[in-house]
Amino acid sequence: MFLVKKRMYNELFEDYSGDCRIDFPPQIHDFCQLQGSGNKEEIFFYHGDHLSSTQMVTDDNSDYVQAIMYAPFGQIISEYNALWHQDIIPNFTFNAKPLDEESGLMYYSARYYDPKGTFNSRDLLFEKYFWLSPYAYCANNPVIYIDPDGKKIVFAEGTSQEFKDAFKAAIQHLNKNKVGGIASHLEKSRTTYYVAETHGEDTRFSPSERTVYWNPSLGLETDEGVVLSPTTGLNHEFGHALIYDVSKEAGKGKEYNADRVKGSDPDYGTKNERTVITRIEQRTAKALGEIGEGQVTRRNHGGTFVPTESPTSNQKKAITLPEFIITAPKVDE
Numbered sequence: 001m002f003l004v005k006k007r008m009y010n011e012l013f014e015d016y017s018g019d020c021r022i023d024f025p026p027q028i029h030d031f032c033q034l035q036g037s038g039n040k041e042e043i044f045f046y047h048g049d050h051l052s053s054t055q056m057v058t059d060d061n062s063d064y065v066q067a068i069m070y071a072p073f074g075q076i077i078s079e080y081n082a083l084w085h086q087d088i089i090p091n092f093t094f095n096a097k098p099l100d101e102e103s104g105l106m107y108y109s110a111r112y113y114d115p116k117g118t119f120n121s122r123d124l125l126f127e128k129y130f131w132l133s134p135y136a137y138c139a140n141n142p143v144i145y146i147d148p149d150g151k152k153i154v155f156a157e158g159t160s161q162e163f164k165d166a167f168k169a170a171i172q173h174l175n176k177n178k179v180g181g182i183a184s185h186l187e188k189s190r191t192t193y194y195v196a197e198t199h200g201e202d203t204r205f206s207p208s209e210r211t212v213y214w215n216p217s218l219g220l221e222t223d224e225g226v227v228l229s230p231t232t233g234l235n236h237e238f239g240h241a242l243i244y245d246v247s248k249e250a251g252k253g254k255e256y257n258a259d260r261v262k263g264s265d266p267d268y269g270t271k272n273e274r275t276v277i278t279r280i281e282q283r284t285a286k287a288l289g290e291i292g293e294g295q296v297t298r299r300n301h302g303g304t305f306v307p308t309e310s311p312t313s314n315q316k317k318a319i320t321l322p323e324f325i326i327t328a329p330k331v332d333e
């Protein structure tokens with residue numbers, strides 16, 4: 001493999017050895033495209049840089065068929081094969097997004113991007129980032145960030161409208177009470193997080209799936225006699241996601257895993273849980289008026305799930321017994 005890579009590197013370097021110079025990354029991106037045309041099948045290997053932008057395309061003979069140089073915002077400055085769009089090679093270019101040769105735009109799932117540096121439609125989350133132009137790409141920092149689909153917290157597939165409404169209400173409730181910071185951190189993260197609907201008591205954050213599972217109709221009654229709303233429960237799980245995100249960005253995977261070892265904290269089960277409960281859950285519950293000054297939500301990781309009046313409420317739902325209709329016994333006529 002090394003010899004093949006080296007040969008490609010040399011060939012490419014000769015072509016670009018004029019005034020400009022490209023440093024090819026050592027890794028070959030595991031992104032290849034199999035495309036059939038008529039009765040001919042070909043395989044292409046896309047060699048990406050740190051932003052997954054195609055720098056070089058090679059075929060199955062390890063010959064290069066395309067090489068591209070970009071301006072920082074993705075405009076193509078120089079390409080080896082300017083006619084490649086007439087061939088059968090798919091035009092994955094900047095951030096590995098498909099280039100539409102006719103318009104010169106790239107398709108980014110949610111919208112089209114003009115590589116001169118702007119999107120042609122507004123950012124889906126433009127209301128949240130009002131200090132940025134809604135047409136700006138990656139906060140005008142395309143060298144560090146990529147924006148695969150315009151949103152960073154996404155709903156899992158098959159999510160019901162009812163759940164989306166409950167989620168929206170919870171986020172608004174958090175924002176209104178000035179504890180929406182964790183959600184907005186996750187939205188701005190480089191990692192995409194998912195929110196999935198559950199109907200049981202399995203409200204949790206899964207680091208491997210980067211998914212918060214949430215039941216918007218269950219609050220938690222703790223040993224302190226406090227009832228926490230489903231919204232506080234959501235922010236609790238976001239807290240777990242936040243710790244994951246921050247640890248990941250800081251390269252502190254080892255510390256993160258150590259804090260999640262069962263028994264690492266005598267009261268809360270894990271150190272990770274202690275941090276979330278004593279810092280995030282407590283602060284959220286206080287801001288939402290679910291606990292008073294000097295009160296704690298709980299001193300352990302326990303509690304009983306209870307249905308509440310709404311996703312933002314910490315009032316236990318009054319249990320209504322089904323109505324029995326008593327009728328006189330039928331008499332045969």
Ligand SMILES: [Zn+2]
Nearest residue numbers: 236240273276
């Ligand atoms: Zn937890």
